Amino acid sequence: xxxxxxxxxxxxxxxxxxxxxxxxxxxxxxxxxxxxxxxxxxxxxxxxxxxxxxxxxxxxxxxxxxxxxxxxxxxxxxxxxxxxxxxxxxxxxxxxxxxxxxxxxxxxxxxxxxxxxxxxxxxxxxxxxxxxxxxxxxxxxxxxxxxxxxxxxxxxxxxxxxxxxxxxxxxxxxxxxxxxxxxxxxxxxxxxxxxxxxxxxxxxxxxxxxxxxxxxxxxxxxxxxxxxxxxxxxxxxxxxxxxxxxxxxxxxxxxxxxxxxxxxxxxxxxxxxxxxx
Amino acid sequence: xxxxxxxxxxxxxxxxxxxxxxxxxxxxxxxxxxxxxxxxxxxxxxxxxxxxxxxxxxxxxxxxxxxxxxxxxxxxxxxxxxxxxxxxxxxxxxxxxxxxxxxxxxxxxxxxxxxxxxxxxxxxxxxxxxxxxxxxxxxxxxxxxxxxxxxxxxxxxxxxxxxxxxxxxxxxxxxxxxxxxxxxxxxxxxxxxxxxxxxxxxxxxxxxxxxxxxxxxxxxxxxxxxxxxxxxxxxxxxxxxxxxxxxxxxxxxxxxxxxxxxxxxxxxxxxxxxxxxxxxxxxxxxxxxxxxxxxxxxxxxxxxxxxxxxxxxxxxxxxxxxxxxxxx
Numbered sequence: 391x392x393x394x395x396x397x398x399x400x401x402x403x404x405x406x407x408x409x410x411x412x413x414x415x416x417x418x419x420x421x422x423x424x425x426x427x428x429x430x431x432x433x434x435x436x437x438x439x440x441x442x443x444x445x446x447x448x449x450x451x452x453x454x455x456x457x458x459x460x461x462x463x464x465x466x467x468x469x470x471x472x473x474x475x476x477x478x479x480x481x482x483x484x485x486x487x488x489x490x491x492x493x494x495x496x497x498x499x500x501x502x503x504x505x506x507x508x509x510x511x512x513x514x515x516x517x518x519x520x521x522x523x524x525x526x527x528x529x530x531x532x533x534x535x536x537x538x539x540x541x542x543x544x545x546x547x548x549x550x551x552x553x554x555x556x557x558x559x560x561x562x563x564x565x566x567x568x569x570x571x572x573x574x575x576x577x578x579x580x581x582x583x584x585x586x587x588x589x590x591x592x593x594x595x596x597x598x599x600x601x602x603x604x605x606x607x608x609x610x611x612x613x614x615x616x617x618x619x620x621x622x623x624x625x626x627x628x629x630x631x632x633x634x635x636x637x638x639x640x641x642x643x644x645x646x647x648x649x650x651x652x653x654x655x656x657x658x659x660x661x662x663x664x665x666x667x
Numbered sequence: 668x669x670x671x672x673x674x675x676x677x678x679x680x681x682x683x684x685x686x687x688x689x690x691x692x693x694x695x696x697x698x699x700x701x702x703x704x705x706x707x708x709x710x711x712x713x714x715x716x717x718x719x720x721x722x723x724x725x726x727x728x729x730x731x732x733x734x735x736x737x738x739x740x741x742x743x744x745x746x747x748x749x750x751x752x753x754x755x756x757x758x759x760x761x762x763x764x765x766x767x768x769x770x771x772x773x774x775x776x777x778x779x780x781x782x783x784x785x786x787x788x789x790x791x792x793x794x795x796x797x798x799x800x801x802x803x804x805x806x807x808x809x810x811x812x813x814x815x816x817x818x819x820x821x822x823x824x825x826x827x828x829x830x831x832x833x834x835x836x837x838x839x840x841x842x843x844x845x846x847x848x849x850x851x852x853x854x855x856x857x858x859x860x861x862x863x864x865x866x867x868x869x870x871x872x873x874x875x876x877x878x879x880x881x882x883x884x885x886x887x888x889x890x891x892x893x894x895x896x897x898x899x900x901x902x903x904x905x906x907x908x909x910x911x912x913x914x915x916x917x918x919x920x921x922x923x924x925x926x927x928x929x930x931x932x933x934x935x936x937x938x939x940x941x942x943x944x945x946x947x948x949x950x951x952x953x954x955x956x957x958x959x960x961x962x963x964x965x966x967x968x969x970x971x972x973x974x975x976x977x978x979x980x981x982x983x984x985x986x987x988x989x990x991x992x993x994x995x
């Protein structure tokens with residue numbers, strides 16, 4: 391049994407709440423650049439649980455060789471990523487306020503920056519799982535026991551390269567690789583089911599040789615249990631199919647495809663913050 | 668950072684044997700020496716281990732050899748993940764797939780993130796003969812030259828393949844290695860010589876015309892220069908084994924002659940000719956440039972010598988084109 395961090399669900403919930411508020415604030419501060427609110431808010435609890443309770447890292451030494459690796463394959467989830475990094479002290483609150491400033495390091499989609507805890511650049515979908523397979527194989531060769539986590543979107547799973555990577559992950563029995571699918575059911579053009587139906591997501595991953603865990607992606611307790619199950623699973627890679635709501639926590643954004651990427655004006659910002667207090 | 672070699676990683680130097688194997692086979696054979704010398708080196712293939720001579724590496728180092736199957740995008744991604752962990756991955760597939768099927772992965776991982784992946788494009792140009800245009804790569808130099816941070820190598824013969832593989836392994840940064848020609852690869856180098864990424868090699872000096880060639884076209888360019896000599900034309904030959912970063916000084920030196928000729932088994936758009944032309948324009952050279960290469964077209968399939976002939980890439984045709992240009 392691999393020991394994971396001891397963390398209370400209450401702490402994780404507090405973390406999620408903070409992250410959600412920060413996401414709205416920095417997204418609002420980005421002004422007319424806009425931000426990917428919907429896909430950032432859907433992964434808040436996943437990211438809080440990972441960074442708060444699962445991932446091994448040193449917040450003051452982001453290059454610590456013993457760290458686990460996290461790859462945000464759905465780069466448009468950056469609001470959930472950056473706010474998690476700030477929550478655990480890998481980046482500062484001042485850093486967080488530089489989101490989307492010209493020439494800054496917290497770009498709309500992540501740009502590799504190991505000092506700031508960002509392992510890979512992202513944004514072009516369908517590439518993260520392959521990177522995870524490579525990192526995981528390298529860990530095996532170096533006899534390093536660390537875990538590799540890759541967070542993808544359900545729409546992202548339209549990309550064939552995801553399934554190329556999935557084939558290789560199970561071929562090489564990468565038990566250190568844990569994928570997460572943020573199954574918010576929406577993609578840029580609307581409902582996934584209408585764009586390209588990925589509804590039988592679990593069976594797809596199962597048939598590709600993954601240990602599949604279906605989980606409520608907004609419930610820290612369920613997420614923590616599922617992650618622990620995946621971390622201790624042997625013989626094959628795991629995937630969490632996390633059912634989520636796009637734009638979770640802000641009523642006018644929830645389930646609304648037009649908030650995939652959008653601009654918050656002052657009134658809407660106030661309305662959103664009121665809901666999150 | 669490029670490490671200056673004090674001692675070669677190559678245990679044996681076998682110009683004749685390598686020549687027989689061709690560039691692909693030499694790559695696979697040389698990887699064994701590189702693997703022996705550098706334990707961080709790993710090899711990936713897209714279901715082409717057999718055809719690229721990597722069998723021996725796979726037998727000797729099974730835990731450092733990864734067959735990713737017919738999934739080139741994944742292969743480049745996996746290689747990049749490994750590179751991020753400090754390994755030195757050599758990932759290989761046919762040049763057409765390396766440069767196009769997995770191009771965006773190469774752009775993001777090798778270009779944007781500068782991950783230390785060595786991507787090897789096998790059988791570039793027309794080496795795939797009767798397989799036809801889906802298997803020819805006449806655009807790969809152009810493609811990789813356009814992506815920031817990627818070093819582009821194109822060895823003149825199998826000896827230079829060995830030198831390039833060694834240099835790529837020691838070079839910290841992403842590399843695209845373009846392999847051309849078929850078995851019984853003509854020999855340009857029969858013994859050891861100094862090789863440095865980014866430093867072109869003048870194989871012959873000439874006072875009338877400067878021939879600048881890369882990859883498989885270096886050897887016929889040398890023969891073309893000999894033929895021109897019979898017409899009392901003094902032709903120099905410069906081997907551009909590194910297309911990016913190109914050796915600007917060496918190219919500018921070549922403009923001392925009024926005619927500069929570029930020869931490549933590649934489309935004339937975006938490849939060596941364009942790279943040389945960029946250097947010439949930058950310094951306001953008055954030299955004229957003759958572009959010898961594939962004339963921006965797909966042609967009917969055939970065997971390798973036939974395809975070279977169809978594209979004007981034999982030594983006799985190169986000499987003929989130069990003579991014609993000099994008459995103008």
